[in-house]
Amino acid sequence: xxxxxxxxxxxxxxxxxxxxGIGVVLDGLPAGVPIDREELExxxxxxxxxxxxxxxxRKENDWPEFLSGYWNGAxxxxxxxxxxxxxxxxxxxxxxxxxxxxxxxADFTGFLRYAGANDVRGGGHFSGRLTAPLTLAGGIAKQVxxxxxxxxxxxxxxxxxxxxxxxxxxxxxxxxxxxxxNAPFPTLDERLGARMxxxxxxxxMEQDSVGGMVECGVLGFPPGIGSPMFxxxxxxxxxxxxxxxxxxxxxxxxxFLACALRGSQNNDPFTLKDGQIVTETNHAGGILGGISTGMxxxxxxxFKPTPSISLPQKTVNFREKxxxxxxxxxxxxxxxxxxxxxxxxxxxxxxLLDALLEAQxxxxxxx
Numbered sequence: 001x002x003x004x005x006x007x008x009x010x011x012x013x014x015x016x017x018x019x020x021g022i023g024v025v026l027d028g029l030p031a032g033v034p035i036d037r038e039e040l041e042x043x044x045x046x047x048x049x050x051x052x053x054x055x056x057x058r059k060e061n062d063w064p065e066f067l068s069g070y071w072n073g074a075x076x077x078x079x080x081x082x083x084x085x086x087x088x089x090x091x092x093x094x095x096x097x098x099x100x101x102x103x104x105x106a107d108f109t110g111f112l113r114y115a116g117a118n119d120v121r122g123g124g125h126f127s128g129r130l131t132a133p134l135t136l137a138g139g140i141a142k143q144v145x146x147x148x149x150x151x152x153x154x155x156x157x158x159x160x161x162x163x164x165x166x167x168x169x170x171x172x173x174x175x176x177x178x179x180x181x182n183a184p185f186p187t188l189d190e191r192l193g194a195r196m197x198x199x200x201x202x203x204x205m206e207q208d209s210v211g212g213m214v215e216c217g218v219l220g221f222p223p224g225i226g227s228p229m230f231x232x233x234x235x236x237x238x239x240x241x242x243x244x245x246x247x248x249x250x251x252x253x254x255x256f257l258a259c260a261l262r263g264s265q266n267n268d269p270f271t272l273k274d275g276q277i278v279t280e281t282n283h284a285g286g287i288l289g290g291i292s293t294g295m296x297x298x299x300x301x302x303f304k305p306t307p308s309i310s311l312p313q314k315t316v317n318f319r320e321k322x323x324x325x326x327x328x329x330x331x332x333x334x335x336x337x338x339x340x341x342x343x344x345x346x347x348x349x350x351x352l353l354d355a356l357l358e359a360q361x362x363x364x365x366x367x
Contacts, residue, residue, distance in 0.1 A: 012025040014133075030077065101316060131343045139349075152216065159211075164187040167188075209307075221297055234290060240348075252287060253285025303340060
């Protein structure tokens with residue numbers, strides 16, 4: 001099924017953007033792991049809409065109702081189900097989408113795939129609204145991993161042609177990793193973040209949108225976890241990252257920049273540090289052969305510009321097969337990458353917890 005993911009940790013996302021609610025079922029969590037509800041709320045609120053001009057004005061509190069799998073402040077080991085109610089919906093803005101394809105959206109392909117039976121309001125099941133339960137599930141996974149010294153953070157590294165500083169791939173420290181997540185705007189350099197906000201605001205004022213990129217880092221993940229070929233850590237992380245709406249590219253370590261290097265430049269020399277085997281550099285992004293090296297895991301996720309823009313666009317009525325000009329109304333992010341920062345962290349947490357459960361088993365992950 002397209003909305004179910006995982007091997008040892010099973011994730012299922014359900015709901016539509018303008019339906020009664022959206023939610024998640026997370027099966028395979030270890031039993032007895034305490035969940036800090038306040039910390040979970042802080043994490044999910046980083047993704048929540050309606051906070052400033054950089055995001056959609058839609059107001060949703062995104063607070064979950066736990067239906068099962070959570071009792072006395074901890075996981076029970078049975079499937080954890082959580083429901084997030086939708087409140088601030090304006091479905092009339094989407095009446096056209098039953099027949100008119102928004103450029104860059106899945107209206108037409110969704111019509112083909114589901115024979116016109118899919119809920120088009122707010123994008124339905126294709127909407128970025130579905131990242132709310134994904135972030136919730138990832139927030140829980142982050143807490144499970146944190147109890148084992150594994151820390152995940154991310155920042156907005158690019159908006160349009162404006163870039164932030166990069167994480168240091170070989171000497172990344174926890175304070176630097178987590179700092180953007182505690183900032184009003186998720187960048188390492190505040191001045192560069194201000195420039196990004198001006199780029200986003202200019203696009204919004206011009207009734208347009210702009211793309212962006214998120215860089216994610218992981219510290220403390222043990223070496224030797226993962227598999228070659230189809231079960232590698234890159235594969236697992238990328239499969240979840242591509243489940244985030246608007247994602248068009250994922251790269252690990254130096255990524256596509258390595259294509260311009262020689263082996264002598266790209267290889268990471270092994271060395272000893274405090275009795276541990278490490279690498280002097282980290283062009284590989286902490287993964288070799290699909291298996292963790294013990295170095296920081298680093299990857300970047302590229303987001304296309306928000307396709308819903310108010311400028312007139314050429315399209316067609318796919319039911320009547322005639323050309324139309326469309327101006328998209330409704331409430332949309334001028335840059336989806338801003339609120340996607342914690343979503344990328346969530347995807348990484350779920351993928352890495354799944355791999356850790358495979359390697360260590362459920363007993364090894366008990367609280």
